[in-house]
Amino acid sequence: MADGAEARAALARAKARLDRLDWYPAPVRLRGVRLLSVPWLFRLPWLRRFDGYATWTAILLRGAVAEASEDLVTHELCHVWQMQHHPLSMPLSYLWRGYADNPYEVQARRAAAVSAPARPGGG
Numbered sequence: 001m002a003d004g005a006e007a008r009a010a011l012a013r014a015k016a017r018l019d020r021l022d023w024y025p026a027p028v029r030l031r032g033v034r035l036l037s038v039p040w041l042f043r044l045p046w047l048r049r050f051d052g053y054a055t056w057t058a059i060l061l062r063g064a065v066a067e068a069s070e071d072l073v074t075h076e077l078c079h080v081w082q083m084q085h086h087p088l089s090m091p092l093s094y095l096w097r098g099y100a101d102n103p104y105e106v107q108a109r110r111a112a113a114v115s116a117p118a119r120p121g122g123g
Contacts, residue, residue: 007035007065014074017115018081023107028081034058035073037065054079056087071112078111079104 011030018028034057041047042062052072053060059076061068082090082104090104099105 010073011035014077017074020115024085032057035065037061052076056083075108075112078108
């Protein structure tokens with residue numbers, strides 16, 4: 001599958017997971033959202049610890065799109081969804097709340113966890 005098709009499919013799978021959640025008045029919109037592999041960006045000191053990074057219209061990945069876990073794409077797409085509803089307060093919150101305990105970060109982790117497909121054997 002070509003990178004563009006792979007990215008669209010990964011975004012569609014993540015959207016389907018987030019669509020099961022009713023955390024915002026409207027579901028996440030994929031229009032204009034891109035999923036891109038940009039490994040060089042993650043060599044920057046402030047991004048080294050991350051495997052993904054979301055902006056208002058892009059999810060940037062350290063690795064190849066085809067190798068990105070569905071949980072990572074769902075987590076980052078949740079950030080896009082958050083910014084669709086809180087376009088200024090969400091990104092600015094990291095300046096005064098930090099990363100680990102930031103409510104938006106906690107919510108994105110939770111989105112990936114609670115929307116994950118059931119594993120065989122219940123685990």
